[in-house]
Amino acid sequence: MAKTAVQPINESRPGKVVSVTLTTILLAALALLLWWMQSAISDVYILKITRLCAINITLALAMNLINGFTGIFSLGHAGFMAVGAYTTALLTIPAKSKEMMFMIAPLIKPLDTLTLPFPVALAAGGLLSALFAYLIGMPCLRLRGDYLAIATLGFSEIIRVLIMNAQRLTNGAMGLRSIPANATMAWTYGVALITIAFMALLTSSSYGRALKAIREDEIAAESMGVSLFSHKMMSFMISAFFAGVGGGLLAAYNGTIGQDMFRVSMTYNILMIVVMGGMGSISGSVISAFVVTIGQEWLRFLDGPLTIGSIHTDGVVGLRMVVFAALLLIIIVFFRNGLFGTNEATWSGLWRSIGRMSGHKKRGEAA
Amino acid sequence: MKLEIKDLRVSYGGIRALKGVNLTVDEGSIVTLIGANGAGKSTTLRAISGLLKPDAGQITYNGESIAGFPAKEIVKRGVVMVPEGRRVFPDMTVRENLLIGAYLRSDRAGIDQDLKYVMELFPRLSERTWQLAGTLSGGEQQMLAVGRALMAKPKLLMMDEPSLGLAPLVVKDIFSIIRRVNQDGITVLLIEQNANASLRVADYGYVLETGSIVLEGQGRALLENHSIQEAYLGHRKSAIPASGKASSEETSGKHGRKYEVSMNSD
Ligand SMILES: Nc1ncnc2c1ncn2[C@@H]1O[C@H](COP(=O)(O)OP(=O)(O)OP(=O)(O)O)[C@@H](O)[C@H]1O
Ligand SMILES: [Mg+2]
Numbered sequence: 001m002a003k004t005a006v007q008p009i010n011e012s013r014p015g016k017v018v019s020v021t022l023t024t025i026l027l028a029a030l031a032l033l034l035w036w037m038q039s040a041i042s043d044v045y046i047l048k049i050t051r052l053c054a055i056n057i058t059l060a061l062a063m064n065l066i067n068g069f070t071g072i073f074s075l076g077h078a079g080f081m082a083v084g085a086y087t088t089a090l091l092t093i094p095a096k097s098k099e100m101m102f103m104i105a106p107l108i109k110p111l112d113t114l115t116l117p118f119p120v121a122l123a124a125g126g127l128l129s130a131l132f133a134y135l136i137g138m139p140c141l142r143l144r145g146d147y148l149a150i151a152t153l154g155f156s157e158i159i160r161v162l163i164m165n166a167q168r169l170t171n172g173a174m175g176l177r178s179i180p181a182n183a184t185m186a187w188t189y190g191v192a193l194i195t196i197a198f199m200a201l202l203t204s205s206s207y208g209r210a211l212k213a214i215r216e217d218e219i220a221a222e223s224m225g226v227s228l229f230s231h232k233m234m235s236f237m238i239s240a241f242f243a244g245v246g247g248g249l250l251a252a253y254n255g256t257i258g259q260d261m262f263r264v265s266m267t268y269n270i271l272m273i274v275v276m277g278g279m280g281s282i283s284g285s286v287i288s289a290f291v292v293t294i295g296q297e298w299l300r301f302l303d304g305p306l307t308i309g310s311i312h313t314d315g316v317v318g319l320r321m322v323v324f325a326a327l328l329l330i331i332i333v334f335f336r337n338g339l340f341g342t343n344e345a346t347w348s349g350l351w352r353s354i355g356r357m358s359g360h361k362k363r364g365e366a367a
Numbered sequence: 368m369k370l371e372i373k374d375l376r377v378s379y380g381g382i383r384a385l386k387g388v389n390l391t392v393d394e395g396s397i398v399t400l401i402g403a404n405g406a407g408k409s410t411t412l413r414a415i416s417g418l419l420k421p422d423a424g425q426i427t428y429n430g431e432s433i434a435g436f437p438a439k440e441i442v443k444r445g446v447v448m449v450p451e452g453r454r455v456f457p458d459m460t461v462r463e464n465l466l467i468g469a470y471l472r473s474d475r476a477g478i479d480q481d482l483k484y485v486m487e488l489f490p491r492l493s494e495r496t497w498q499l500a501g502t503l504s505g506g507e508q509q510m511l512a513v514g515r516a517l518m519a520k521p522k523l524l525m526m527d528e529p530s531l532g533l534a535p536l537v538v539k540d541i542f543s544i545i546r547r548v549n550q551d552g553i554t555v556l557l558i559e560q561n562a563n564a565s566l567r568v569a570d571y572g573y574v575l576e577t578g579s580i581v582l583e584g585q586g587r588a589l590l591e592n593h594s595i596q597e598a599y600l601g602h603r604k605s606a607i608p609a610s611g612k613a614s615s616e617e618t619s620g621k622h623g624r625k626y627e628v629s630m631n632s633d
């Protein structure tokens with residue numbers, strides 16, 4: 001008889017307790033760091049970028065769910081963000097400001113005086129965004145590959161055009177101002193943390209496993225009883241929900257929004273974070289959100305006057321994005337799987353690589 | 368728990384792939400469906416498992432008409448397919464692959480038990496639970512594909528060419544697994560190009576040719592049928608043993624086709 005080692009379904013993987021403890025410590029340290037930064041760092045700019053990192057984590061994880069974990073190449077993210085952003089803005093701007101802002105035509109009825117608490121407005125933005133995803137998903141999710149990408153991109157643009165023309169709802173081309181600055185350190189990181197926890201739980205659940213199965217092989221997944229359309233739809237709607245919430249945070253972060261914020265380039269920005277971190281890796285997206293957000297700010301000097309050797313320019317606006325696009329290309333060509341591929345950063349993985357490094361050192365010393 | 372198919376017709380965008388297939392799979396038996404490339408074997412399985420909607424015809428399982436049901440409903444009823452070409456989930460671990468098989472089940476204890484069963488059937492998988500399925504050898508992947516389907520707790524297991532592209536020794540393993548699984552109470556519908564091996568293990572066999580069943584009979588009898596030997600077993604006409612005659616009574620040609628020993632030898 002062959003001896004077989006069988007792990008039961010709900011076995012605790014080696015060192016689970018240790019890793020939960022370490023994660024808790026890490027999170028506590030992060031919270032302390034953020035709290036300290038807020039009081040110790042007086043540079044508003046740095047604090048702003050720090051908050052933007054958190055918003056981008058939420059946005060990237062939203063996109064990673066559908067593009068990375070479910071393997072559906074959707075490019076409709078900016079549209080969902082727009083829905084969330086406008087909803088949150090309209091539900092939090094004080095009635096007085098709304099009245100002043102809507103000059104061409106007044107805001108439609110209940111919204112003109114309605115203001116809700118920020119979290120309620122955020123959730124409403126997420127839900128409305130998920131509803132849009134349902135409507136867009138109905139036709140789009142029956143398509144495949146490139147067709148789906150183009151169709152979702154088209155719908156995202158349609159949302160933008162609708163926003164531009166729904167004067168009495170969105171203030172049209174003039175956009176919205178005076179959005180209360182609710183995107184505090186606590187809210188941005190709180191939401192990012194909730195998103196991380198939600199995605200981690202979802203992707204390790206059997207439902208998440210089914211999504212990955214769809215990504216890997218639709219026919220095999222279907223023959224094991226995974227119904228393709230309903231799973232894709234659920235993933236698409238959850239993704240849109242978090243994109244909407246992220247959009248709402250972005251509105252509160254910016255203070256003003258306009259339809260031109262939500263062009264396709266917004267989708268590409270988030271896509272870049274996801275690709276760089278690794279499609280299908282939560283920790284990859286989180287780390288990449290920091291790297292890309294900070295990197296994008298740091299590269300701002302490219303838009304200003306430059307002197308490289310004897311060449312001098314008076315500032316080419318948009319050079320930063322050119323460099324960024326080139327970086328994205330390089331990543332896609334040479335590091336197809338991003339930083340993490342579909343893997344996650346784990347404590348045991350870290351432990352192993354530390355072990356390997358110290359192993360090298362010892363061998364080095366012996367030589 | 369009988370699967371009965373009557374006059375099953377399936378087409379792909381106007382091109383008819385099945386032109387009225389009739390077959391029956393009795394509970395507890397091993398039934399094989401053989402035929403050349405493009406005969407419509409995979410199409411038959413896809414239609415049964417709900418991946419394709421038939422144009423016409425009946426598929427009844429356990430007295431219930433399941434034709435046109437979504438795949439999920441069919442898996443729920445215990446009719447599970449091992450698709451052609453293994454199709455394991457490459458970037459997921461062996462364990463995750465197996466658990467996807469049990470996706471529609473919620474009986475944790477039962478799942479644990481079946482995981483044990485699969486590991487015992489395929490000891491090589493038990494050594495590799497955390498390995499990515501894409502890095503398994505072809506044979507191991509086939510075992511995983513079978514194991515994954517077993518995790519769905521099938522009553523009727525349908526396998527689409529499980530021996531394709533495998534070394535003879537591994538093929539032997541696969542066929543002994545088929546026997547073993549059948550002894551454990553699972554009915555098997557087996558599609559094969561390897562007519563020899565599959566007719567040996569099968570209780571009953573059907574021969575499919577361009578969308579219709581042209582011949583059926585007891586596994587042994589088909590094995591000794593001359594036209595089968597010519598077409599699928601690679602025997603030359605002159606090498607037909609005399610015993611073929613007796614068995615031809617047990618086999619029956621369909622759709623007006625004649626399967627007789629032709630006299631002209633080359
Ligand atoms: N998706 C498809 N679209 C169009 N035609 C198809 C499709 N799948 C199969 N066919 C056609 O249907 C016929 C039957 O194909 P099927 O795959 O069922 O054959 P098969 O008996 O399984 O062959 P093989 O032994 O090569 O796997 C073939 O003529 C094939 O070209
Ligand atoms: Mg086939």
